[in-house]
Amino acid sequence: KQLKQAFGEEHHIHLYTSIPFKLEWVEKLATAGLDELRFHLLDGTTKQYEEVIHAANDAGINVGIELPCEPDKEDSLFALLEQLDQLPVQFLNLNELEITTGNQENMDVRGFNLSGGLSAAAEGSFELGIRLKEAAKDKSFHLKFCTASYKDAGQLRARFRRRAEATLRPYEILSEDDTILFGAIPTEASDARDDMMELQETLQISTSWLRYDAIARRIEMPLSVAEELAEVLSVPVQMVEVHPTHERLEVSIVHLNGSSVS
Template identity: 65%
Template sequence: MVVHLPMATEILPPEEGEAEGCVQCQAGSKLVLFVTGKCHWGCSYCPLSENRRETPDMFANERRCSTWEEVIEEGRAMDATGTGITGGDPMLDLERSLEAIRELKGAFGPNHHIHLYTSIPIDAEVAGRLAEAGLDELRFHLLDLRTTNYVNSITVAADAGITTGVELPCEPDKAEALEQVVRDLCDLPVAFLNLNELEITTGNQTNMDVRGFNLAGGMSAAAEGSAELGQAMKDLAADL
């Protein structure tokens, strides 16, 4: 007997103007490099499991790695066309993140696309070092859903030649704040805004319960109302 299960979520084809990091991720060709678990923000929606929080360990996909050779081996095993560097917050271990970029570019070549997430504002010096190492794309996670502390960071990153964007979870109870972010970003040199469907995981379930979020249903871990709010923000951006 063959049992057919519906897909938990539909993966849509890339749209025009979509970030290159997202295009490759949708194709399943991006290595996920968890460069450090260090993070001091304590976001209520953080999906990380306890064994990843605050750990100094590095993971390539799900493989714990202690050397760059192991990271590269994992990338070769999946024929990675690029790497997404995440955490924790990679900027809390800047030197390791820079080394990761250099090692990956050295192993896979200059066309190996690398993007990195951070919540930490950066200055022109750091932006220059990231660009020199070979970073292709930088995604800022705006704390408190305000652009105020990131205007200079976004500007210097874009000026350094790094494709610069913003990536945020789409929290169903933050519609007004998200709308303001969309409007504010119109005046900044951002190439894209990614709104991720909020997920309820073992790492954030207690906080999500406190905020009154429920699962959207089916096999998805998505929070009810997140996808609908994301579409509303997309429609707003198209009209601005």
């Protein structure tokens, strides 16, 4: 509550936990203003978390899963994709496994080697992450794969931030991770002009706050506007996260109103 009071209602707050806590806490967290729950699954399955996931979703809290991409757990990770597809989960964050001073002994026992290059990534983790991302492309949730090189590249992130600050479109904002966030509504090109005119007239917003991306086939807008629309529209409304590079590599898509593109 204090964070929302200090930074405003638009300040995004997420809680990271491995505990499948009591259901009575869900409503308390929602009332306090929690926007998002990220679970680290202790046993790699959703079994002991399903009740709290459903309860959090019913309370209006976005739910996601965050795990390391461990090469020796390939079968369980692919099985997890099927489990998550049956639950109201918005995203799965997979982090490329890193070998550090703290976990090196355990990594040696499990037979992991460094993948090479400048990062501390474990061999096989990146390749598995790419295959999992491909397998999840038609699932009901979005899979985000975060590479070790991206997490470790402080200088790269600083350069990204400078570039992003210089090139932000009027409807975009920077995230805490120095990525770019905006709202979007998937729209076919044939409907884009009429839909944008209707949005502009209904919301009384500047034309600079709306843009149609013909390649991604979506109307882009401020995230705050998308969050309001998500409460009243039955069509999919999304939060899009991209890297501040020329290619604007898409990092993640979160469905704000539970609808997804068929």
